[in-house]
Amino acid sequence: MALSLQQKIQDPTQGVYLIGTTPPKMGTEKDKVTEIANKLLGRLHEIEYDGLVIYDIQDESSRTSVPRPFPFKHTVDPREYSLLLSDLSKLDVITYKSVAQRGVKEFNNWLTETKEKYALNNLVLVGSPSSEGEIKLSLPNAYNALSEHHSKFFLGGVTIAERHASKRNEHERLLEKTAQGCEYFISQAVYDAQATIDLITSYARSCKQQGLTPNRIILTFTPCGSEKTLEFMQWLGISVPEATKWRILDSEQSLNESVRICRENLNLILQSCAHLDVPLGLNIESLTNRKEEIDASINLYRLLKATMELNLAEKQLAS
């Protein structure tokens, strides 16, 4: 009876609440993968969420000369893990796919297999982490191949507010990606509220000027409880304002402090974007497998979901 994830994403009166996760490392035995999935779902038992986001982790070392704080490890095929999580949880899943490493023919085969063998419907395509290194398939060409493919998918795109902060054109990329078939967006982890507010505002204004209905933007938040996790966030390209960095590192309870910061950031975004009619959503992830960070991400989830639901209910009462 419940709405599907696609229905929720497309209904602006609804909130959308996701949990982001990474597949176990490549070579993990099948039983162990199932055990890891069950453990994750067991921890999520106490919250209500609409679906899971399964990332496709790539070696992004071409993007930066700084060493990766946590060593890069190949993972189990995100589709395997998506199918498993979907079977075990009976929830919808969104599967990320990094497209640059293989050509268009292999990508087409991948799409057929994803639909027929894995029965996955929700995809987010990710381009190359940098313009360095060999790109066998560009993101626009991948979107094009997908739109011409006989299997139909419900397609989301990635959005990075930090790109907007430096280049001021991320809102145009959202419009391009929409023309290329994206029906919603998932952000990189938010620690810089202003960059996100600027992006949402520019996107809403451009949509209005062009008479378009804005797509939903699902904001990713993640707790951060240690200097190493913070370094990793910065390595990933997440912008953390200087004051925020010190607030986390100088706190005796860094994790809880980061949860408070995320909540303040969400409140600020909701207030600043209240007049814009861009439907938002939440995606909460834990960047590490440390038990405390996973527990904190569940607390963060409850706090941010309730904050967003209250905001939506208040809007409905006022309308």
Added chain:
Amino acid sequence: MALSLQQKIQDPTQGVYLIGTTPPKMGTEKDKVTEIANKLLGRLHEIEYDGLVIYDIQDESSRTSVPRPFPFKHTVDPREYSLLLSDLSKLDVITYKSVAQRGVKEFNNWLTETKEKYALNNLVLVGSPSSEGEIKLSLPNAYNALSEHHSKFFLGGVTIAERHASKRNEHERLLEKTAQGCEYFISQAVYDAQATIDLITSYARSCKQQGLTPNRIILTFTPCGSEKTLEFMQWLGISVPEATKWRILDSEQSLNESVRICRENLNLILQSCAHLDVPLGLNIESLTNRKEEIDASINLYRLLKATMELNLAEKQLAS
């Protein structure tokens, strides 16, 4: 994978969120009953809730000489409607049972049938609406029969803060009902926040003195958009402070005003009872079948659930 209603009620870190409803009137054809149930569930599509509460409406005219604002009508057996709603929604249901009209033998048969034919597990027993009129089975005797019955049920009780306001002993009734097997309580509709705060406070203090863990108290809220609904609430024994009454009746948007009042009342209760460790919950009902009141009850549900969830998440962050 989700927690059952019983598990949620018994876990103080969880909120519990219910929708209260009345079975269709007696004599309604089976197809029509299914249609009514589907229509209700269709309207609840857009919210997440843990279960449904199905009332057992009785002719309470022995309680008062004031004429009932909406005429009393017998309904379909609440068990029929509970089973139907449970089948259609795949959610847990709580079924009310008014016990005074029949003797203990019939009550025992009713319990057997409820378990074996209807497979219902969650019951709330209701006593006679007044000490006038013939009582064939008292509430304590019904609790006793249930505890000795071979079928086991997860039992809730009714609590009426208005009785606490007049007699100052409702908290003792909660302790008695707990000794008689009740594992949670559902209140009458709350419009008098102070009466509810007084009751919860007295109950928490008594539990502490006796070394008992307080049971969950699920607070019922209902929107009120007209003078007639207000009269009906008062007829049912719901205490509405004078100022609240005029705030609703003098407003140009009575329904929305009543939703705002309910939210203020819940906030006041959450603030005033934050230090008490009594787990709370919500039960939202619409007292009439008017479309606007049902829509308002869905808005009310979203608003109050988000308010309570935020309160719980904040508590967890602080702990």
